[in-house]
Amino acid sequence: MADYDVIVIGAGLGGLSSGAICASRGRKVLVLEQSDLVGGCCSTFEKEGYHFDIGASIVEVVDSLENAFAAMNTSLSDELDLVPCDPIYDYILKDGTRFQFPISVEETADVIRKVAPADAEAWPRFASYMKEFMALASDAVFGSPMVTMGDFARMFVKYPALLKFGELFTSSYEDVIKKWFKSSAMQQTTAYQAFYVGLPPELAAGVYALLGYSEHEGTYYPPGGMIQIPKAYQKVGERHGMEVRTGARVDRVLTRNRQVEGVVLADGTEITSKLVISNINAMTLYLKLIGEENLPWLARVGIKSYEPSMSVPMIYLGVDYKPELEAHHTLITRPLEEMDDYWYNIYKKGKLPDDMFSLMCWPTETDPSLAPEGHHVVNLIMTPGPYRLEGTDWDREKEAYIEKSIDFVSRTAMPGLKEHVKVAEISTPLDFERRLLHPEGAIYGLQQPTTATMVFRPSAKSKSIKGLYLSGASTHPGGGVPSAVGSGIIAADLIEKYE
Ligand SMILES: Cc1cc2nc3c(=O)[nH]c(=O)nc-3n(C[C@H](O)[C@H](O)[C@H](O)COP(=O)(O)OP(=O)(O)OC[C@H]3O[C@@H](n4cnc5c(N)ncnc54)[C@H](O)[C@@H]3O)c2cc1C
Numbered sequence: 001m002a003d004y005d006v007i008v009i010g011a012g013l014g015g016l017s018s019g020a021i022c023a024s025r026g027r028k029v030l031v032l033e034q035s036d037l038v039g040g041c042c043s044t045f046e047k048e049g050y051h052f053d054i055g056a057s058i059v060e061v062v063d064s065l066e067n068a069f070a071a072m073n074t075s076l077s078d079e080l081d082l083v084p085c086d087p088i089y090d091y092i093l094k095d096g097t098r099f100q101f102p103i104s105v106e107e108t109a110d111v112i113r114k115v116a117p118a119d120a121e122a123w124p125r126f127a128s129y130m131k132e133f134m135a136l137a138s139d140a141v142f143g144s145p146m147v148t149m150g151d152f153a154r155m156f157v158k159y160p161a162l163l164k165f166g167e168l169f170t171s172s173y174e175d176v177i178k179k180w181f182k183s184s185a186m187q188q189t190t191a192y193q194a195f196y197v198g199l200p201p202e203l204a205a206g207v208y209a210l211l212g213y214s215e216h217e218g219t220y221y222p223p224g225g226m227i228q229i230p231k232a233y234q235k236v237g238e239r240h241g242m243e244v245r246t247g248a249r250v251d252r253v254l255t256r257n258r259q260v261e262g263v264v265l266a267d268g269t270e271i272t273s274k275l276v277i278s279n280i281n282a283m284t285l286y287l288k289l290i291g292e293e294n295l296p297w298l299a300r301v302g303i304k305s306y307e308p309s310m311s312v313p314m315i316y317l318g319v320d321y322k323p324e325l326e327a328h329h330t331l332i333t334r335p336l337e338e339m340d341d342y343w344y345n346i347y348k349k350g351k352l353p354d355d356m357f358s359l360m361c362w363p364t365e366t367d368p369s370l371a372p373e374g375h376h377v378v379n380l381i382m383t384p385g386p387y388r389l390e391g392t393d394w395d396r397e398k399e400a401y402i403e404k405s406i407d408f409v410s411r412t413a414m415p416g417l418k419e420h421v422k423v424a425e426i427s428t429p430l431d432f433e434r435r436l437l438h439p440e441g442a443i444y445g446l447q448q449p450t451t452a453t454m455v456f457r458p459s460a461k462s463k464s465i466k467g468l469y470l471s472g473a474s475t476h477p478g479g480g481v482p483s484a485v486g487s488g489i490i491a492a493d494l495i496e497k498y499e
């Protein structure tokens with residue numbers, strides 16, 4: 001008799017949501033998390049009275065969050081408080097032009113008429129095209145398992161209306177955006193989001209161009225910090241008997257004859273189960289925890305063909321003044337071509353940029369209790385940061401990088417910032433690797449070009465090891481808060497179907 005029905009490795013969103021759903025369906029579930037916090041990239045830590053989100057700073061497209069709660073016979077509104085963030089962005093272009101995009105598509109059109117009149121007509125058409133695609137895709141594409149080519153083909157049979165959007169499956173993100181928008185302002189404000197799937201616009205898959213619209217369906221922040229989202233799934237799971245152990249690193253997945261038998265923790269403890277859900281990076285899972293020697297050759301070749309996703313340095317600032325910001329998110333953006341150029345000529349070459357396109361998150365605008373009274377929290381997500389730096393490393397560079405970034409932001413977006421910083425912390429790509437065991441600090445699991453998307457991503461039901469399931473950013477539908485939760489539903493449903 002095994003110790004547990006299901007063991008989940010990692011208490012990220014994919015792990016907690018899949019574990020909680022399995023528990024609500026009567027299975028005895030244990031979640032093992034190596035760090036002392038749940039939530040992984042979607043978590044929050046405290047320092048000197050300031051509460052900093054480790055990674056994710058907002059959630060948009062909450063359908064999958066709703067669906068995961070519904071699968072446990074409860075609802076998002078009963079379990080989690082989410083406050084809308086409106087405007088979505090305060091944009092600052094290279095020439096200093098500054099404007100905000102509100103949630104409302106119509107009010108956004110008013111802004112576009114002023115800042116990019118050439119695209120004023122295209123915007124409402126783009127929005128309604130992507131709205132229609134999203135209505136279909138949230139179930140057909142992002143909410144469905146993509147285990148076999150049959151699943152992919154069935155998607156079009158079950159949802160023939162998707163054929164109208166065929167070009168999104170065969171084009172790049174950049175192709176889609178350039179087809180719709182002619183002005184640099186619109187191209188960059190709708191293309192930056194390609195980095196939310198970990199690639200520049202030229203390399204990201206066309207289906208993700210919906211991100212330029214999806215934020216207008218609602219962008220939210222949970223009071224108390226992003227950790228409230230994983231905690232909500234933990235709480236519901238625990239009501240159904242799910243156990244969560246922090247400080248418990250899994251070092252091995254035990255297999256016999258390519259069937260899961262359990263796991264071994266870093267302290268040598270062996271825990272048995274015939275079912276394991278992995279919420280960790282799929283390359284680490286297969287190549288280290290299971291071991292190449294236990295994989296069929298095709299699986300070995302397959303998993304080695306992926307690359308870890310991009311990383312990013314994130315700076316956490318506690319400040320003793322109210323920053324002059326207009327929105328939860330301020331985006332210093334650059335022309336689309338410069339984003340692509342940055343990828344090839346700076347990021348890929350292991351260099352650090354002088355000019356940074358960056359995202360500033362101001363969570364205390366939404367929840368002042370995240371900082372001492374009169375103080376604020378500002379998190380800076382700087383340009384993608386290479387894991388390997390040319391001629392140096394992040395531990396040597398980080399203090400100078402914090403200083404340079406604060407200086408850059410003081411000059412371009414938040415005058416006076418430099419004089420008001422009380423606490424400054426950073427997660428470099430190396431720190432993300434140490435904190436969350438993400439190889440090369442990969443913040444979205446694996447890179448996600450078209451060739452590693454949907455059915456081409458590591459499968460939620462392992463094809464080489466029986467009893468092994470995957471949830472989280474490394475499997476379909478990929479990185480991001482809603483996708484990670486969506487992957488949790490898919491893994492739990494597959495277990496229900498096959499086990
Ligand atoms: C800087 C940054 C900004 C982001 N911004 C946003 C945003 O604004 N909006 C958005 O939607 N998404 C954002 N994301 C992406 C989003 O946060 C992630 O894609 C999502 O949270 C990943 O969830 P996951 O289920 O893959 O688990 P992860 O968050 O990857 O968690 C995996 C967990 O497994 C644990 N673990 C690893 N190895 C082991 C082991 N051997 N044993 C036990 N436990 C282990 C880790 O400690 C971690 O807690 C951001 C991510 C980062 C890093």
